Amino acid sequence: MIKCYMTGRTTKDIEISYTQSNKAIGRFSLAVDSGYGDNKRTSFFNCVAWEKTAETLEKYAPKGSKLLLECEPVQNQYEDKNGNKRSTIDFIVKNFEFCESKSASESSTPN
Numbered sequence: 001m002i003k004c005y006m007t008g009r010t011t012k013d014i015e016i017s018y019t020q021s022n023k024a025i026g027r028f029s030l031a032v033d034s035g036y037g038d039n040k041r042t043s044f045f046n047c048v049a050w051e052k053t054a055e056t057l058e059k060y061a062p063k064g065s066k067l068l069l070e071c072e073p074v075q076n077q078y079e080d081k082n083g084n085k086r087s088t089i090d091f092i093v094k095n096f097e098f099c100e101s102k103s104a105s106e107s108s109t110p111n
Contacts, residue, residue, distance in 0.1 A: 004091070007068045007099060008032035011044065014058045026054030030069065030091075047071065049093040057096065066099040 008030040016026045026049040033042050047069065049057050061067060071091035080086050 002073055003094075004071050004073060005068065006030065006032050006045065006071065006091075007066070008045075010061055010063055010065045010067065012063045014049070014054070014061060016054055016058045024051050024054040025049070026057055028057070030067065045091050046088065047091045047093055049096075053093055053096065057093075060098070068097040068099055069093050070095040 011029040011031050014026045014028040016024055018024055028047050028049075030045050030047050031042050032045060033040060035041055057067075069091070071093055074090050074092055076088045076090060078086055078088075
């Protein structure tokens, strides 16, 4: 098992859908900064949360929320419509923490 931790901001409101067995699944992207000065860069990671975690994040972590995530990376392989083999990595959220108060999050996100 691989665990990773990352801190970043949600890039949009978390989208919730439900499986056929009525389990909530939330998908979102987390923007994570690294480096500083001229070497600063931002990476975007696809994240997936299940059930209560997904519902909590949807309710309390709108676009721009700063989160600390404990995740398990999962590689998915598929074939696109042109027959090319593709690979993606999703980070399955196991635990999370809010990194700032709601008022701080609201003031850092332009409307």
